[in-house]
Amino acid sequence: MTPRDCMNKICYGILIAMPLLLSGCYESPDVTFHEPGVYKGKIDKHELSQDERNEVLRKRIMAVQTDR
C-alpha cells in the first residue's frame, strides 16, 4: 500500500466519522415549556363525588374522634 492509498483511507474514514460525530451536536428545537407553580403530575381521580366523600368522612369523625 502506497502512502497515497493510506491517506485516501484516512480521508474516507474521517468523512464517515465526521457526520456521526456532528450528529451528537444536534439540538432538538421542540422544547417543552412549563408554567412555574402548576402541578405537572397525574390527576387524582376518586370513585365518589366530593359531597359524598365529605358526608362519609363527617360521619366517620363523629363516630371515632369524639370522646367516649
Next chain:
Amino acid sequence: MARMKFLCDTERCIECNGCVTACKNEHQVPWGVNRRRVVTIDDGEPGERSISVACMHCSDAPCAAVCPVDCFYTTEEGVVLHDKDICIGCGYCFYACPFGAPQYPQSGLFGSRGKMDKCTFCAGGPEPDHSLEEVEKYGRNRLAEGKLPLCAEVCATKALLAGDGDKVADIYRERVTRREGRPNTWGWNTAYKD
C-alpha cells in the same frame, strides 16, 4: 368545603408512640423514614409535654412553593400530596417545611436520596384508588374507604385528632371549655420563658 387537618392535644398525649407504629405498619413505610414522630418538650421535667408531628397539610404549603418540578398538589379536601414519578429527590421541600415532614429513603451508595416520602393523610396518591401502584408508592388509601388517618383512629387517649378542620376545632374547643383553660404548651410564655 371540608379541609382536612391534624390537631394534637398535648394535654392528652402520653408519648405512647402508637400513632408512629400504626402509620409505619399501615403504609409499610421504608426503613429510616418516619412519616410521624412524637416530640417531647422538657423531657423528664415538671410540665413535660409531648406532641405528635407529621405533615400538617398546610393551606399554603411551603414545600409546594419551593418544588422545582411542581410535583405537589392539594386535593379538594385540602390534603397536600405529591407525585413520586415527578419528584427528583432534590430536598428543597425538606428545608422549606417547618415540621420536617418530607423524608427520603436512601436509594443507593454514598447516601444518595430516593423519592421524597411524607404523610399522605392516608389519602394515597395520584394513582387510581386502591391500585397496587398506589399502595406500593404511597401506602394505603383509607380516605377512599371512608376512613380517617389510622394514627388518629388508634390514638388511645384521643389526643391526636384528624378530620374536617371545623369538626376538629369543635371537639377541641369543647375540651378546652370543659378544662376551663387553654394548655400553655406554646405561646409567648413558652417561647421566651428564659
